[in-house]
Amino acid sequence: MANVLTDLAADIYKAAEIVGRNVVGYIPSVMINAGSEAAAQGDTVRSFTTAEPTLNTSVTPSMTIPEGDDQTVSSKTLVLNSVANVQIPWTGEDIKHVNNGSGYETIYGHQIQRAFNKITNQIEASVAAEAYKNASRAVGTAGTTPFASNFDLVAEARQILVDNGMPVDDGELSLILSTTAGTKLRNLAQLQKANESGGDELLRQGVLLDLQGAMMKESAQAQSHTRGTAYGSSPAxxxxxxxxxxxxxxxxxxxxxxxxxxxxxxxxxxxxxxxxxxxxxxxxxxxxxxxxxxxxxxxxxxxxxxxxxxxxxxxSYTANVMLHRSAMELAMRPMAEPPGGDAAVDRMVVQDDHSGLVFMISVYKGYKKAMFDITTLYQAKAWNDEAIALVLG
Missing domain, CATH: 2.40.30 (Elongation Factor Tu (Ef-tu); domain 3)
Incomplete structure (x- = not known):
C-alpha cells in the first residue's frame, strides 16, 4: 500500500501546533552530523583535530622556498551505540472506533509528535550528560541556583573559555540553563527593565536575551550530578x-x-x-x-x-553548561536495512520543527494490523573540553 505516510503528513505537522513539547537547549547548540546513509549499531563516525602549529620567531631570506613545518592532524572517532525507537500499532478495529470520535488522523498525528518528544528528550539528555562531564572548569556554588541577584557568572564562565583560547564572539556560543536557573535569570530586575536590558522581549514574552555574547537557552534535560563519596572525606x-x-x-x-x-x-x-x-x-x-x-x-x-x-x-549540583558549537557533535543515522529491504511498505523523512532533528518514519503491514515505527541511531561526543565550562547550580 503505497503513499500511506504522504496522506498523513499534514496531520503530523498539524499536531505539532497542539502537542506539548519539552524545552530543548543542547541539541541546537552543538554540531549535528545527520547523514542519510544507513548505519549499524556500533559503527564508527570519524572526525579530526589539529595540533598547535610551530611558531617561528625569525625568517631567513633565501632563494629556496622553505619546506614548512609539519603539522599533525589526528583522527577522532565516536561510536553509534545508542538507539531510540518508538512503535505505534493500529488495528482496523481501532481505527474504526476512533473515527467515530476525534478521528484516526488527528490521534495518529499526536502520537507521532509525542514519539518525537520522547526521542528528542532522550537525545537531549545524552548530549547534556556528555557536555557537563567534559567541561574544563566550573564557576558558581554547587547546590545553589545561580543568578539570585546578578548574572556575573555568565561573564565568569565566558572567561574560562577566553582563558582556554576559545572563540567567544562568533555567534556560536551558548549557555544552556536548567529551567530553575532560567527562572532566576528572568526574575532579575535589571533584565526586565526595557531601558536597561535594551528591549522588552523578556518582560513581555519571557524570551531570554543574549548575554555576554552567549545565546541563553533552557533545557528540560539539565543534568543533576551526584558527587562521589570522596566528598567530605576525613582525612582529606x-x-x-x-x-x-x-x-x-x-x-x-x-x-x-x-x-x-x-x-x-x-x-x-x-x-x-x-x-x-x-x-x-x-x-x-x-x-x-x-x-x-x-x-x-x-x-x-x-x-x-x-x-x-x-x-x-x-x-552535588545541577549542571548549567556554556559551550561553543565546535565543542561537541551529535551524530545520527537511520538503521541499516537487510539487502533488498525489510517488510516496510512506506517510509518518510520528517523534520521535527521543535528540535530541528530529522526522523524516518516507517509503516509495516501485518495481519489486520499496521505499525508505525520511528528508529534512529545516535551518539553525542565532546571533542574539545576547552570549549566547555560549567555554571554550577
Missing part, C-alpha cells in the same frame, strides 16, 4: 608527587595522583586544590578508595601543584 585526600622531577605538577597536567583520603571520585566531580582558585572538572575518576589517579579534563592545571596539597570535592 592529598596530592602526591612521588616520582615527579621536579616534584610538582606542571601547568597543563591532567593526571593527578592522590593519597591519604577515602571515597570515590566520578566523572563530572568538581575538584579544587588548596591555594588554587580554579574549579577543575574530573573527566576520569576512580571507584577505589585511597591511593589513586584521577584525570582532569583539558586543558588541565592552570597553576603548578605541589605535594601534599589538600584536594576537595564539591557537593
Amino acid at each position: 585526600y592529598l596530592t602526591d608527587t612521588a616520582g615527579l622531577s621536579p616534584t610538582t605538577y606542571a601547568v597543563g597536567s591532567t593526571t593527578i595522583h592522590l593519597d591519604t583520603g577515602a571515597g570515590t571520585h566520578v566523572a563530572g566531580d568538581v575538584i579544587t586544590f588548596s591555594g588554587d582558585s580554579n574549579n577543575y572538572v574530573i573527566g576520569t575518576g576512580s571507584a577505589s578508595s585511597g591511593d589513586k589517579d584521577i584525570v582532569l579534563n583539558g586543558p588541565g592545571l592552570r597553576e603548578t601543584l605541589a605535594d601534599g596539597v589538600t584536594a576537595t570535592i564539591a557537593n
